[in-house]
Amino acid sequence: MTDINTDVLIIGGGVAGSAAAYALSKRGYGVLLLEKSEKPQDTARGDHLQPAVCEILGKWSVLDHFLNNGAKKRAGSLWFDEDANFLMDANVSNLEIPEPYFMFMNHEEISGIFVSASEKNESFSFLCPIISCVHVETNEKESIFEIKSKDGTVKTASTKMIVIADGVASNMGRYFKFERNSFRYERALAVLFSDEYEADEFNNLRTYLTDRGIVTMIPRAKGGCKIGLTINREEIKSWKKMTPIEYQEFIGQLVPAYKDLKMYSAGIYPPSMIIAENWAKDNIVLIGDACHGLHPGRSQGMNTTIKCVDHLLDLLPEKGSFNKENVVQTLDQYQKSMKSNINELLEANHSMGLSMDKFDHESKVHDIEKFKLLEQNKEAGHAYRMKSAGYGVF
Ligand SMILES: Cc1cc2nc3c(=O)[nH]c(=O)nc-3n(C[C@H](O)[C@H](O)[C@H](O)COP(=O)(O)OP(=O)(O)OC[C@H]3O[C@@H](n4cnc5c(N)ncnc54)[C@H](O)[C@@H]3O)c2cc1C
Structure with missing residues (x-):
């Protein structure tokens, strides 16, 4: 027994x-x-x-x-180049699905x-x-x-x-x-938090295409945001020692729109x-x-x-x-x-x-064109949104 x-x-x-x-x-x-x-x-x-x-x-x-x-609802993600020029609105609000939003x-x-x-x-x-x-x-x-x-x-x-x-x-x-x-992948995922970041009314995630990879601003459910980017393995040691001002300068150089945003480290994940x-x-x-x-x-x-x-x-x-x-x-x-x-x-x-x-300048140029086309092409844009919503793939 x-x-x-x-x-x-x-x-x-x-x-x-x-x-x-x-x-x-x-x-x-x-x-x-x-x-x-x-x-x-x-x-x-x-x-x-x-x-x-x-x-x-x-x-x-x-x-x-x-x-x-x-838990909060988000419409989707907006894509930009590093100068914050708009590329694509990948929101799912208009999809004919039972729950047309992401939850976070x-x-x-x-x-x-x-x-x-x-x-x-x-x-x-x-x-x-x-x-x-x-x-x-x-x-x-x-x-x-x-x-x-x-x-x-x-x-x-x-x-x-x-x-x-x-x-x-x-x-x-x-x-x-x-x-x-x-x-084991070459680049680690670095995560920063900013308590000051203000999300838009749809809580959209904003992704910026830069020469060294994507920088993503992810609104958090209790305010502020999580910032995600990749760093090379050999950068991990120095990244860990950086001060909040240095993180801010680093992100500000990649995406100048955020040069004044205060932030601090939340973790590094060697993926x-x-x-x-x-x-x-x-x-x-x-x-x-x-x-x-x-x-x-x-x-x-x-x-x-x-x-x-x-x-x-x-x-x-x-x-x-x-x-x-x-x-x-x-x-x-x-x-x-x-x-x-x-x-x-x-x-x-x-x-x-x-x-x-492997993300580099060429990848950025390629992805900028890809997201511009997805924004213009209704059918391809719809397929992209459905996939990001989790439909059509397991
Ligand atoms: C930066 C980052 C961002 C991410 N973003 C997303 C996202 O937006 N969406 C998404 O879907 N995924 C995301 N993921 C992935 C997601 O976080 C993980 O896949 C998920 O949290 C894994 O959950 P888990 O329960 O399998 O494992 P864990 O969260 O590791 O939980 C395992 C649990 O088991 C317990 N445990 C271990 N051994 C024992 C034992 N012997 N007895 C009892 N308890 C035990 C541990 O204490 C722990 O609580 C992200 C991951 C990272 C690193």
């Missing part, structure tokens, strides 16, 4: 684990979510959800919970919103902070874990399905011998792509960065995770027939269908990472 018997054990309470916990407990499955950290998640990470993902959150009946708790919220709040929504589901329980979660055995019917909480309590739990959502390092993935392939070879085996499934650590330049990590969880939800057996044998079959099916669904997205993400590595 174990202390807790659940249908699904989820290890890791970041956006991936908490989104899965919400969606699965809402469907009535017993869910035990484990999180080891009491600290808020890193605020500079993903904050931007696509319209296609908002549609999924609407279907899951959690979209309003986000919007009522501080500071990263550290997103998992809390999923957890608070999950708490309304009777079948949900949450242990946080835990110190360890040790796999004891997997038999024909279930897997058994021993979980030690920070307050010293030790509980045993049995589960029919294991969801590993412990982030890009994925120690649990390693423990269960999931092989992963990784690729890698880490993709698990198998996404599921036996009764275990990987989700989130544990499964697909993507280059952050295209805002895909959380968006992809929520789409994956939704796809998994469609395949899972009903509560009445939710046993380990059926779970194993479902996860095998999930793994096969995901592989073909996701390849295009992974390839597009990888080639974007490679092009960000």
